[in-house]
Amino acid sequence: MSSICKVSGRGAVAARRCLSVATHARRHQQHTRLVCCPTIVCPINSFKFGIRHLHQTGILFGDIHTIQTPAFAESVTSGDLKWVKEVGDTVMVDEMIAEVETDKTSVPINSPVSGSLKEILVQDGESVEAHQDIAQVEEGEVAAAPAEVAPKASEPVSETSSSESAAKAEKIEPPKQVPPMPKAPISSTPVADIKPIEASKPGVNMVGGFSRTETRVKMNRMRLKIAKRLKEAQNTAAMLTTFNEIDMSNAIELRKQNKDMFLKKHDLKLTFMSAFLKASVYALKDSPAVNAVIDDNSNDIVYRDYIDISVAVSTPKGLVVPVLRNCNEMNYVEIERGLATLAQRARNNELAIEDMDGGTFTISNGGVFGSLFGTPILNPPQSAILGMHAINERPVAIDGKVEIRPMMFVALTYDHRLLDGREAVLFLRKIKTAVEDPRMMLLDL
Numbered sequence: 001m002s003s004i005c006k007v008s009g010r011g012a013v014a015a016r017r018c019l020s021v022a023t024h025a026r027r028h029q030q031h032t033r034l035v036c037c038p039t040i041v042c043p044i045n046s047f048k049f050g051i052r053h054l055h056q057t058g059i060l061f062g063d064i065h066t067i068q069t070p071a072f073a074e075s076v077t078s079g080d081l082k083w084v085k086e087v088g089d090t091v092m093v094d095e096m097i098a099e100v101e102t103d104k105t106s107v108p109i110n111s112p113v114s115g116s117l118k119e120i121l122v123q124d125g126e127s128v129e130a131h132q133d134i135a136q137v138e139e140g141e142v143a144a145a146p147a148e149v150a151p152k153a154s155e156p157v158s159e160t161s162s163s164e165s166a167a168k169a170e171k172i173e174p175p176k177q178v179p180p181m182p183k184a185p186i187s188s189t190p191v192a193d194i195k196p197i198e199a200s201k202p203g204v205n206m207v208g209g210f211s212r213t214e215t216r217v218k219m220n221r222m223r224l225k226i227a228k229r230l231k232e233a234q235n236t237a238a239m240l241t242t243f244n245e246i247d248m249s250n251a252i253e254l255r256k257q258n259k260d261m262f263l264k265k266h267d268l269k270l271t272f273m274s275a276f277l278k279a280s281v282y283a284l285k286d287s288p289a290v291n292a293v294i295d296d297n298s299n300d301i302v303y304r305d306y307i308d309i310s311v312a313v314s315t316p317k318g319l320v321v322p323v324l325r326n327c328n329e330m331n332y333v334e335i336e337r338g339l340a341t342l343a344q345r346a347r348n349n350e351l352a353i354e355d356m357d358g359g360t361f362t363i364s365n366g367g368v369f370g371s372l373f374g375t376p377i378l379n380p381p382q383s384a385i386l387g388m389h390a391i392n393e394r395p396v397a398i399d400g401k402v403e404i405r406p407m408m409f410v411a412l413t414y415d416h417r418l419l420d421g422r423e424a425v426l427f428l429r430k431i432k433t434a435v436e437d438p439r440m441m442l443l444d445l
Contacts, residue, residue: 067135076102083124115139233378238416241375248406274335279434282441287427290384310359313346323359387411
């Protein structure tokens with residue numbers, strides 16, 4: 001700088017400041033770029049500097065993030081990948097882009113950033129393992145949906161001002177566009193001569209004008225696991241079913257009188273499931289063999305002092321059986337709260353594999369679909385399952401008279417290797433007694 005011209009006084013101070021700022025900028029070049037543009041004018045003491053600061057934002061758009069499958073439970077090694085998004089689709093932070101269907105549940109995969117799905121590394125339906133790369137997401141801004149602007153409220157104005165504004169609006173209003181003239185003459189074909197377009201008919205597998213095509217769909221892992229377990233239950237256990245019927249008059253009256261207060265105090269609906277779970281716990285305590293299981297490896301009978309009841313829930317993806325644990329320590333409110341939580345998580349596909357492990361007894365309510373009668377299949381390795389059915393009014397004999405009562409058929413399927421018919425029948429009668437008259441549970445009779 002001294003070779004160009006001699007700088008002194010304020011010019012020298014400015015030059016030193018410029019060099020100091022430039023040195024500071026080089027030390028922090030990751031955050032700030034400093035461009036120093038010295039301009040020297042020949043008259044001494046007229047030294048000028050132009051400094052521009054170029055700031056960078058903290059978010060670096062365009063970064064590529066690799067998406068991996070999450071960790072699975074110990075009992076699950078792999079699953080089938082099912083894509084929810086396609087290449088080019090925009091995604092938000094924590095938005096589900098795919099899910100892994102395992103033997104027991106579906107594990108969601110969410111995007112860690114907002115942006116767009118750039119590449120899919122594993123195709124739909126292929127098997128994946130834990131922590132496997134499946135896709136790449138390009139980070140970037142995602143335009144939010146435009147909000148609808150509410151029209152402004154009309155303000156009261158005088159007649160003169162309104163007329164003046166109307167006149168101005170007429171002057172400002174652009175002229176209406178004249179529709180363009182058609183380039184080709186309009187068709188003059190009569191409407192009667194126009195034939196409707198026929199739907200394309202497949203030329204394959206047509207017999208007598210009816211389609212005979214077949215469509216093959218891959219069975220998902222959950223359905224495969226359900227089929228395997230049901231077949232194992234049939235091949236392993238010696239299943240037998242006993243039946244009974246329950247007069248639901250008292251249970252319906254109890255619910256009718258207390259459901260509003262129950263909802264107001266506990267913010268929960270009072271259902272019949274809590275009555276059957278409580279009655280099952282009451283009967284299982286009286287018949288511990290029903291709560292036991294056979295260990296096929298050692299041929300031992302394992303008795304449990306805890307009661308975990310599995311509740312069969314039908315979802316669009318298949319039958320899931322979440323477990324309500326320690327039912328023997330719960331009252332009606334705690335049972336209803338636990339059932340509501342499990343049902344909500346099942347509807348939202350949020351059930352974890354741990355929620356369905358274990359269980360000492362199962363209750364299946366086919367009555368919600370209108371089932372009148374049925375024989376449930378055991379949920380191995382459990383020894384018994386209770387089947388509930390629809391409530392229908394039927395004529396029954398009460399004290400020598402015929403009355404119309406709301407009746408429900410119940411079925412108990414049990415493993416005859418462990419339970420004899422006497423134990424199974426008495427167990428089902430115990431449930432019947434407790435549901436028809438809850439005072440029996442209160443008095444422990």
